[in-house]
Amino acid sequence: MPDQRIQYTEELVGAGHPTKPDTLNRLVLVEHNNDGTHKEYNAVAYLSAAQSLANVTWTKIAFDTVMVNNGNGFDTANNRFVAPVDGRYLVSLVVRTDGWSNDGFMLIRVVKNGSIIYYGPGNSKLPGTSGLGDALCGIVELAAGDVLEFNTYRDNSLDTINISGGIAGTMVSITKV
Structure with a gap:
């Protein structure tokens, strides 16, 4: 199976203020290549x-x-x-x-x-x-x-x-x- 890397990052707006009320809804999937760079x-x-x-x-x-x-x-x-x-x-x-x-x-x-x-x-x-x-x-x-x-x-x-x-x-x- 190929190496598949995923990362979740939290959406924030200026000075760390959240864009959505709870952490779960602020998570965004960030895709990566096998070398760790962002897709x-x-x-x-x-x-x-x-x-x-x-x-x-x-x-x-x-x-x-x-x-x-x-x-x-x-x-x-x-x-x-x-x-x-x-x-x-x-x-x-x-x-x-x-x-x-x-x-x-x-x-x-x-x-x-x-x-x-x-x-x-x-x-x-x-x-x-x-x-x-x-x-x-x-x-x-x-x-x-x-x-x-x-x-x-x-x-x-x-x-x-x-x-x-x-x-x-x-x-x-x-x-x-």
Whole structure:
């Protein structure tokens, strides 16, 4: 039988104040690898090259390059994250676009199993700029097998707009907390 290590730790909030009334309910399972290190479930992916952004429609961001994929949750073939285990996940999404000459705006969103769970705040093009970006961050409850996908939207029919590629362009980070 393989060496399986588990640890329970007590949830506390600042200055040792408990988050729940009794000790039993404050216990949280902390998974370990065989070497004693904590088991991690996280992923960081980005768009390797520019992607065309259609006008007045939601476009799925084609995240195709993974920097970190502990737990093998990020699926580059389908450009999505599939939760490897149940839990709360911190999701951070940054999207940059370029090619703007005329007025317009962009939005971003996170979709869980086909339903929208987060919208970014949105952004409008400023005079004299050619790029536009948006970001969002939030925590989502996922069951093993739940799917997260990431979309962007633009309203500007006069310009050819691209989602910026490269690590400094468009990326997503997902971490089990």
